[in-house]
Amino acid sequence: MNRKPILISVLLILALVILVVLVISKNSGGTRIPKENATFDEIIDKYTNVGWRVIDDQRGQLNNDSHEDRVVVLDTDVKGIENNRLLIILFGLPNGLYDTSIVSDTAVRCSTCGGVGGNGDPFSRIAINGQSLEIHHTSGSLTRYAETESYLYLSGEWLLSTTTVTTFNANDPTVLISTETKTSKDFGKRVINPIVQK
DSSP states (O other), X not given: OOOHXXXXXXXXXXXXXXXXXXXXXXXXXXXOOOOOOBOHHHHHHHHHTTTEEEEEEEEEOOXXXXXXXXXXXXXXXXXXXXXXXXXXXEEEOTTSOEEEEEEESSSSOOTTTTOGGXXXXXXXXXXXXXXXXXXXXXXXXXXXXXXXXXXEEETTEEEEEEEEEEEEETTEEEXXXXXXXXXXXXXXXXXXXXXXXO
């Protein structure tokens, strides 16, 4: 029996599979297959057109490719969802458009989450530091607590890598009381959870 035609067929199929994998990897920047392929305004307008407003917008590099990414925080006064805020992470694509990585309504605290003694709105800002996404909150009254959560995009998830809490006197922020940093070894696996569509 001549096995040569069978062997050639197997090799051709294997080569085709490898080619498909390489094409997908190239188009995904090594991390994803583009899903949205829309402009920044097209994505954000879906929210601003129904009562959301942008309160923070940062640009940087989060997923180890050469395309600029953006992170946006949205707030709203719409009745029924006024205590929610949205965190939207957008990956830049080669054509200048964006792919939505995640939309979360739990990552950024609401404007009243600081409580009566917490001096109101705890949200300070977001920042992109290298490939880390930082979410900054502040709480407390006379003794203030500045908390920074740092997230990294790994294996398709936004994993919390470190938390740093700095305590200081509200009357003199230059006087630091304490600083404590914890890593995933301390708190285990924690991720940014995507919004649950109702």
